[in-house]
Amino acid sequence: MKTRIMAGGVAGAFILAALAVPMSASAATNAQLSVLHGIPGVTVDVWVNGKLTIDDFKTGTLAGPLSLAPATYSVAITASDATSATDKVVIGPVDLPLADGGNYTAVAHLTTDNKPTATLFTNDISKTAAGEGRLTVRHVAAAPAVDVLAGSTPVIEGLTNPKEQILNLAPATISASVVAAGTTTPALIGPADVPVVEGQNTIVYAYGSLEGENLAVAVQTITGLHTPPTGIPAGQTGEAARAESTQQTQSAVGIGALGLLLAAAAAAVVVVARRNAGSRA
Amino acid sequence: MTGRARLGATLAVCLALPVLAGCTAVTGTGVAGTAAPRSTASATPPPAASVPRIPTADASLTANAAAVVVAPVRIQLDRLGIDMKVTSEGLDADGAMALPPNAADAGWYRYSPGVNSRAGATVIAAHIDSRDDGIGPFSRLRNATAGDRLTLTGADGSTVAYTVTELRQVGKIDAPMAEVFDTAGAPRLSLVTCGGSYNSKTGHYVDNVIVTATPVAAAASGN
Structure with a gap:
């Protein structure tokens, strides 16, 4: 049942993709975004596209990674008691362009001259x-x-x-x-x-x-x-292979000898049977 | 196979979501509900990508110290008469796993998980034969069968019991090194030596013999 729903999903995706978007879009891999708070002494909120995403974010903590479809995201960092992305803004809003399959860390930090800023690093x-x-x-x-x-x-x-x-x-x-x-x-x-x-x-x-x-x-x-x-080369001389093949030869010889014995026994049985048959006749 | 099928299915849902949501960004973590595609037909295109809340963690050095890795120092597989010292080994000049010169000793790939690890394959390998000391105990690995018990002893004196789950002999060209050295997935043991015929021209065996074993405790808790 599950399989059928999923198969339907796949077909649906392809059909809709063909109608609505360039094919390349269907191959998009989510980007990974982490966020680091590196401004001492201030607890903040992080808003992504206007929505509260990290509440009461403390200095020296790392959030994420967040798996996001490749797109440009608007990020604002505000005081922790802000009521919206535009209230009591500390940094931003800044645009974070996240590419297909990329891995990023956005860092809230201080500039060389002590001003709050944000930097997007590609990992x-x-x-x-x-x-x-x-x-x-x-x-x-x-x-x-x-x-x-x-x-x-x-x-x-x-x-x-x-x-x-x-x-x-x-x-x-x-x-x-x-x-x-x-x-x-x-x-x-x-x-x-x-x-x-x-x-x-x-x-x-x-x-x-x-x-x-x-x-x-x-x-x-x-x-x-x-x-x-690249590999595990775990033999140097071939001695073990030679010992093994010798052993196999010996067993083969052994089986041959046994076979001859069995054949001889069978022949004997046949002879006895014939004799018996002969005596009956 | 089922794992792969499931992954494929998850991808399919991921693919479907952005399309159905009007090509705006949709997060992969929002995949959980198969109901998601249903809710989209009448939805007005959202003005921007939706973003779930994310967990935070302490980024201090102390909170992110490297896990302590306990090196295995001894391996015993009684049924095959294997009782060997295990040394810590890295890479040789060719980028292959280095091994102790004696076939009597086994090597642990020091970048693989140690004893008592929580994930990935602990890799222990030994020469089937060596110039130094002839045929070694790992020549008997090819006689391992599922259910054989073996024990690893760690440098800290701890021991972990394993049960053999699989024996494979694979041509070296096809030998699945990524799998043997997998650092993810359930904790397990990869035991490796050479096998098959010996090519005296190259000085190498043609095959690798690979035994996989899983911790006994993990197998028991799985039931």
Whole structure:
């Protein structure tokens, strides 16, 4: 029954698609949208296309991902006691163009000079190489250019708000610090343990305000980007194959000998039967 | 097969929805009700895409620490006389899974789930034979049958019992590596070695022998 309804749905979709929309539209994949709140000290509401979508959204929290048909969405961020998308507006409304199958994070954050803004980032969801993970670092803080250190080695240099840098790395937990560009101390953020996991994009956001002394880190993870090894070559000499074929030959010989015995026995039976028959005649 | 059919059906509903709703954006998460298409005929086209509310989560580093992975260190399958040390292995120079040089030892793909994982395939493989020590215990994997019990011991001393569910011998060209190394789905174990004939020119076996096993506890709770 279910199958029939679904089949009807498919046929209906195709017919209507043919009538109403270009064929390409029927192949559309939803976009994934996450929203990060990176403005310290303020709880907000998020309105998408005029509708309240995230209520009482707190600093340092991540919402989503929301699965949305590809389109341009209007997003407004207001005070948490606002009564509509146009009441007590903190940011926006801004237009977020979401493409077919895209993966995005919209971040509410501060500009370099401490003003609330929103930035739409496109997340890298391409497959990671076998045995690798991905680290994305985004500067969304009211702070000048920074370097990111792994231990004491700079791995990202001169990153500015609102830019990102992407590294593909062997999986490990990295002791990461954020410092002013061109320096190694003092750490503005960290050191903090950042996990780089195989097949995962770990997205790290530096947010808050240097002047406000509330710089912090937020993390988003996107899993399922894994690539398997190319194979498992698990034999070197062929010894096991040779041992197996020897064994089979031996069994074949064994079966042959048994067969001869059975044939001989059968012949004997026939002979006996004939003798019996002969004696009866 | 049924899973795939269901997925197809879900896609079909997804396809139908935007069309019926006048080509405005409709979310995939709103698919649940098959009633959705019915409500659309008389509806005036909505002015904009509809958006369901979304859950939020703490984005702090502490709340997003990587899960602790417990490496398996020993595998035992008594019926086949298998009792092997398990070492942690990555990739070789060709991008294939690396293995311990001795056929007497097994390797765990260190980027696969560990002991007690909640999802995906824990991968353990060993040479069927090696230059170092001849024929290894995994040569007997091809005699595994559904129902065979085996045990993995983790680096923390924990043990997990598994039941063999499937034995396959597949040509290496067709070997389903994405499936063997699947990081999603129910927790399970992929045991792999070589099999079939040996090509002395390439120095490789033609096939992979793949045994799948599922945790005993999970199988019991499934009933």
